[in-house]
Amino acid sequence: MILLSDPRVAAVSSRDDGEPLVDLREVPGLRVDGRAADPAGAYARVRRGVADRLLAAQRALPAGLRLLVVEGYRPYRAQLDIFTGYRDELRRRHPDWPADRLHRETTKFVSPVEVAPHSTGGAVDLTLCDADGVELDMGTALDATPEESADACFTAARHIPVSAWRNRNVLVAALSGAGMVNYPTEWWHWSYGDRYWALMTGVSHTRYGPL
Numbered sequence: 001m002i003l004l005s006d007p008r009v010a011a012v013s014s015r016d017d018g019e020p021l022v023d024l025r026e027v028p029g030l031r032v033d034g035r036a037a038d039p040a041g042a043y044a045r046v047r048r049g050v051a052d053r054l055l056a057a058q059r060a061l062p063a064g065l066r067l068l069v070v071e072g073y074r075p076y077r078a079q080l081d082i083f084t085g086y087r088d089e090l091r092r093r094h095p096d097w098p099a100d101r102l103h104r105e106t107t108k109f110v111s112p113v114e115v116a117p118h119s120t121g122g123a124v125d126l127t128l129c130d131a132d133g134v135e136l137d138m139g140t141a142l143d144a145t146p147e148e149s150a151d152a153c154f155t156a157a158r159h160i161p162v163s164a165w166r167n168r169n170v171l172v173a174a175l176s177g178a179g180m181v182n183y184p185t186e187w188w189h190w191s192y193g194d195r196y197w198a199l200m201t202g203v204s205h206t207r208y209g210p211l
C-alpha cells in the first residue's frame with residue numbers, strides 16, 4: 001500500500017492545466033451533502049474533469065443508487081489544521097512512537113499538505129445513497145479513522161459485514177471505471193489529476209496543482 005507520505009508521491013512533477021473548479025451543487029444529477037460545508041462553499045467544488053468523472057461513475061451504478069458527495073476542494077489552511085490535529089491526537093495516544101512512525105500513521109488518515117489531493121480540487125470524499133438519499137452501509141462511517149475503526153476504513157478490509165463489502169465493491173467499480181483512484185486506507189476518498197493519481201496510473205506529472 002502506497003501512503004501519501006511515500007517519497008514517490010512528492011517526487012511526481014506538479015503541473016496545472018488551468019481547468020476551473022465547478023460547484024457540484026449546480027451540476028444536475030449529483031447529490032451533495034452539507035456535513036463538511038464551509039461558509040465559502042469550497043467543499044462543494046472540484047475540477048471540471050472530476051465532475052465529469054463523477055457523472056460517468058454515477059451512470060455506471062446499478063439502478064436506484066446515487067453518489068453522495070461530502071467534500072471536494074479543501075484549502076491549504078484547512079488541510080494543515082486537520083493534519084496537525086490528527087497527528088497531535090496520535091501523539092497523545094502513542095507517546096512511544098518515533099517521529100517517522102507518527103508521520104506515517106498520520107498519513108493513513110490525512111495527507112501532508114505538500115501533496116494534498118483535496119487542495120488541488122482533484123479529490124473528493126463520497127459515499128453511496130439510494131434514490132431517497134439514504135446512505136448505504138459501507139462498513140464504517142465516512143471519515144472513520146484507522147484508530148477508531150480498527151482499520152475497517154481500509155477499502156479492502158474484510159472485517160466488515162458482507163453487505164457493506166458488496167457496497168464498497170459497487171463504489172470501487174464505478175469510480176475506478178471512470179478513471180479515478182482510491183486512497184486504500186479510506187474507502188470514501190477518490191482523486192483524479194493529483195500527484196497520487198499520477199503515481200498510481202503511471203502518468204509523469206499532475207494535471208492539477210494546488211490552488
Ligand SMILES: C[C@@H](N)C(=O)N[C@H](C)C(=O)O
Nearest residue numbers: 109110111117118143183
Ligand atoms: C481527513 C480525510 N477526510 C482526508 O481527506 N484524507 C485524505 C487522505 C486527505 O487528507 O487528502
Ligand SMILES: [Zn+2]
Nearest residue numbers: 123124125189
Ligand atoms: Zn478525501
